[in-house]
Amino acid sequence: MTVPFAGVPLADHGRLYALLHDAGFTDLWTSEVAGTDAFTPLTIGAITTPKMRLGTAVAPVFTRGPGLLAMTAASLAETAPGRFVLGIGASSPVVVGDWNAVPFTEPFKRSRDMLRFLRPALAGETVDQEFDTFAVRRFRLERPPATPPPILLAALRPAMLRLAAAEADGTILNWLAATDVPKVVKTLGDTPAGFEIAARIFMCPTDDADHARAVGRRMITSYLTVPAYAEFHRWLGNSDLLDPVWSAWQAGDRRGALAAVPDELVDALVIHGTPHQCKEQIMRYVEAGVTTPVMAPLPTPELTAGGVEALYTLIGELSAPSSVEKG
Numbered sequence: 001m002t003v004p005f006a007g008v009p010l011a012d013h014g015r016l017y018a019l020l021h022d023a024g025f026t027d028l029w030t031s032e033v034a035g036t037d038a039f040t041p042l043t044i045g046a047i048t049t050p051k052m053r054l055g056t057a058v059a060p061v062f063t064r065g066p067g068l069l070a071m072t073a074a075s076l077a078e079t080a081p082g083r084f085v086l087g088i089g090a091s092s093p094v095v096v097g098d099w100n101a102v103p104f105t106e107p108f109k110r111s112r113d114m115l116r117f118l119r120p121a122l123a124g125e126t127v128d129q130e131f132d133t134f135a136v137r138r139f140r141l142e143r144p145p146a147t148p149p150p151i152l153l154a155a156l157r158p159a160m161l162r163l164a165a166a167e168a169d170g171t172i173l174n175w176l177a178a179t180d181v182p183k184v185v186k187t188l189g190d191t192p193a194g195f196e197i198a199a200r201i202f203m204c205p206t207d208d209a210d211h212a213r214a215v216g217r218r219m220i221t222s223y224l225t226v227p228a229y230a231e232f233h234r235w236l237g238n239s240d241l242l243d244p245v246w247s248a249w250q251a252g253d254r255r256g257a258l259a260a261v262p263d264e265l266v267d268a269l270v271i272h273g274t275p276h277q278c279k280e281q282i283m284r285y286v287e288a289g290v291t292t293p294v295m296a297p298l299p300t301p302e303l304t305a306g307g308v309e310a311l312y313t314l315i316g317e318l319s320a321p322s323s324v325e326k327g
Contacts, residue, residue: 002296014048023319027053046080058089061114062096070121077145089154122148156232170196177268181288198292204272206300212272275317
């Protein structure tokens with residue numbers, strides 16, 4: 001499950017995490033954009049749940065220095081021994097440059113360099129090396145974790161996917177349909193045993209299709225107009241569906257871009273329906289090769305009206321076996 005939940009104070013998340021655990025959810029995964037940081041909600045999970053895995057998806061490689069990112073990851077790995085997964089990624093020019101005043105340059109090299117720094121650093125080794133995008137002089141963690149966390153690399157296109165397959169313990173996918181997963185898996189090529197393929201799956205659990213598509217259109221115009229995601233969808237073969245959206249967006253016509261998003265694309269990228277229908281659609285990602293499907297619930301009329309109690313109900317409904325699993 002993607003956490004934290006919107007509209008619920010962080011201080012109240014311990015009860016929600018316990019409920020997720022009791023309902024059979026295995027993992028808590030965070031993101032880092034402009035809400036909470038990626039690590040604090042997981043620290044709450046480390047303390048309040050004894051078994052759940054905790055993952056960042058993702059911690060940007062630009063917004064923390066190498067040493068600070070290693071220290072932060074090591075601290076959470078020490079707090080939840082053997083249960084923490086460090087997901088890193090390039091993020092975007094807006095998050096990195098506009099909001100954090102860091103130049104967003106050479107994202108592939110920065111991601112590769114951070115991955116190559118973190119591996120020995122989290123193992124407790126001294127790192128004294130000049131990388132292409134930064135240099136580190138005799139850094140060594142004072143508290144290296146007894147169990148270094150696996151490192152997953154967020155990837156969209158072939159070069160980053162191949163880097164993940166070659167040097168990371170897994171990859172993190174985002175904004176793709178279940179039918180896109182085989183192309184990604186093929187591009188990864190041969191991967192070592194235990195290689196993890198995590199995917200964040202946006203889910204609007206309501207049978208009000210008009211509402212779900214309205215939410216989906218807003219998200220698609222916000223995300224898929226970002227250059228990295230636009231290139232990703234060109235690579236996936238979605239140019240015909242998205243060209244009118246991109247053209248309107250570039251012309252400054254935000255309403256036109258919103259209206260140009262076809263239902264076909266929304267339904268593929270933002271699953272919706274009853275909780276059981278959503279779960280069956282999530283299982284298609286698993287059947288296609290995703291090993292860790294990460295649900296990301298979006299606002300619905302039911303959740304808005306029902307508040308936290310409606311969220312409790314949703315968690316229970318999502319934990320019940322779907323017809324696919326029963327079959």
